[in-house]
Amino acid sequence: MRFRPSGPVPGMEHVEALMADVMRETGASAGLLYLLPPEERVLRLAVMSGMSQQIAAPWARAPVDASTPVADATRERRLVWLDSREEVARRYPQLGLVLPYDFMLAAAPFVSGNLAWGGIALLWTTRHPPRLGTHQREAITACCRRAADLLERAAAQGRPLLPPEEPRSLPVPLEEADPARAMAALGFTERLPMGCCALDLEGRLTFINSAGADLVGAGDASLAGRRLWEALPWLPAPVGEDSYRAAVVARRSTSFTAVRPPHTPLLFELYPDDSGISVHISPVARQPDTAHSPPSDDRFGAMGLYHLTYLAAALAEAATVHDVTDVVADQIVPAFGPQGLVLMIADEGRLHIIGHRGYSAEFISRFDGTPLASDTPTTHALATGDAVFFPTFADFQRRYPEAPRHDTRNAWAFLPLTASGRRIGSVALSYDQARPFPPAERALLTSLAGLIGQALDRARLYDTKHTLAHALQTGLLPRSLPCVPGLEIAARYRPAGHGMDIGGDFYDLIHAPTATTAAIGDVQGHNPDAAALMGQVRAAVHAHATAGTSPGELLARTNRLLTDLDAGRFTSCLIAQLDPARHRARLATAGHPPPLLRHPGGRTEVLPLPPGLLMGIDPDADYPTTEIPLPPGAVLVLYTDGLVEVPGTDIDDTTDDLARHLAQTRIQGLDDLADDLVRHAERAAPRHDDIALLLIRARPTGD
DSSP: OOOOOOSSOOOHHHHHHHHHHHHHHHTOSEEEEEEOOTTOOEEEEEEEESSOHHHHGGGSEEETTSSSHHHHHHHHTSOEEEOSHHHHHHHOHHHHHHOOSOOEEEEEEEEETTEEEEEEEEEEOTTSOSSOOHHHHHHHHHHHHHHHHHHHHHHHTTOOOOOOSSOEEOOOOOOOOOHHHHHHHHHHHHHOSSEEEEEOTTSBEEEEOHHHHHHHTSOHHHHTTSBHHHHOTTSOHHHHHHHHHHHHHHOOOEEEEEEETTTEEEEEEEEEOSSOEEEEEEEOSSOOTTOOOOOTTOOSSHHHHHHHHHHHHHHHHOOSHHHHHHHHHHHHHHHHOOSEEEEEEEETTEEEEEEEESSOHHHHHTTTTEETTSOSHHHHHHHHOOOEEESSHHHHHHHOTTSOOOTTOOEEEEEEEEETTEEEEEEEEEESSOOOOOHHHHHHHHHHHHHHHHHHHHHHHHHHHHHHHHHHHHHTSOSSOOOOTTEEEEEEEEOOOOTTOOEEEEEEEEEOSSOEEEEEEEEEEESHHHHHHHHHHHHHHHHHHHTTOOHHHHHHHHHHHHHHHTOSOOEEEEEEEEETTTTEEEEEEESOOOOEEEOTTSOEEEOOOOOOOOBTSOTTOOOOOEEEEOOTTOEEEEEOGGGTOOTTSOHHHHHHHHHHHHHHSOOSOHHHHHHHHHHHHHHHSOOSSOEEEEEEEEOOTTO
16 A cells, blocks of 8 residues: 555644745745645645735646646656746746746645645745755755645545635744844934835835935825835836836846926835845936836736736637636736626627636526626626726616625626627626726726637637547547446546647457457547548457457558558557456557556556557568456556656656556446546646546456
């Protein structure tokens, strides 16, 4: 049996302690720790340090198959190191686009055995050497190992550690204050003729001296706990936010200028460290060309554009409607401020809900399938193409007095989704607090809806093509398998192709008076030509098997057919001729992954069949036949390489891992076992190839 850690069930405080330890030991300036909940394929941010939630919001959720450093590290079971801004932009253009600053990054997975539990990403400033030091690498490895042990122990004891709804932010350790020294420092800052203030890592003001308050024209009481660009109408939010974000991410000093009305230009210089940002405020002799004085409602500039840019990049990578829905739901709620979101698409005269956040399923079900002719804010936005905003509940109730209301919501935005001039759906955003929706925010949300509409339209076309391709491929596979006395059979097929990609994986079971033959194979390629050739191969195998041809001769005849066709594609295939009465099986392979045999007692072996050449290469290739015992209760496992291929891992190792898993699995029905083997493969890594699986169990005599 696989080792299971024992001991007390750990809590999130242990995970936070691991994060604090690795930050201290590696000298990282910021860190993000992710957990992968059981049976899920999405990494969720659980603990963060040295970075604000606003900046981290786009990466609060990361699908395991996404192109992000922590997802790649988790999926490929390796450490990812990015040593420069250029390397970030080259390998992860989406990340480089929204964080165009100088920093270095390492990402590593939490792995135990063949299971991934999460991962960690650490950031350093460019003062860090271009290589990860041995001590740092060892500290990261130790952290990941301890985290995996903690998470596995919790799961084994029935209390898995799940990421909190909002990621926890580790407090910055502060030295105990000396009252006399603190008073001296306060007196020193008050005597300075220039302005100075302090911001925390979230950008909120924690202190401002009198000179600084005089320069910005506001009292410290009105500024405390607020971000300067939110509290001061004349301060340019885009420039201020971008300078703040650069200071936090790169830990480098930045500066910007702004004009305090009517015409007093001020220079803001930001000096960050791991505990916060010191800001020096001083007047400048003349207004520089780079000074800004934006409209007073420009509160959604840099940070809004930051999130909008990330969302646009994420939507560009979303292929299916499900992918788009996940991106929209997972990004908009944390990044753009609403507490609730409902995404709807028009189909057959009704609005159908395809995704939501912040509502119960029971509440949402009342609105699914709303007729387009109804008088509702969502249908109104769709029918007119105009966004509708309700800053308060009173505004909403005046227009729709009968509309049901979620008991905590007090402001709403209803946005039409359009694509190529066609209105295809609506999105509803709701807020707990009243919201004025100034012009800048309305423009931002309208742009947001446009991006979503275009992405959904592309995704619907993709889904249609994928459904057609899947129907074509499954039509080439047997609709059902025959019942064979003395044998229990189960089969699975999982496509991994995208769009019109059609694979060449196949399986078959031929029960004829002369023999019962199982076949599994894989034609090279993922396109209609591969699928067509697969159909020809399966037909040839079926014809020869019906005639009672031995496995080796069956492969030889099919190989000659393929070389005559000159299709330019190679095919692997494995044939198993079954004799349940004698409890024997005869096998031959043409370059196919080796079968597994689980003996009645549980011992499992990878059968070392004599190798045969892939079909379609040499018309005179020979395929030896091997006979093996198939005692009652034994399970023969035939599969294609999609079940065992993991990027960056030797296929022999993953095949051995599959054999160990099969040996340790308690078998009930074969259907349950087939599902378990597919889940095991999908947990190991996202599938980039189709999976075909055929299980055969010999029944005891008389069953």
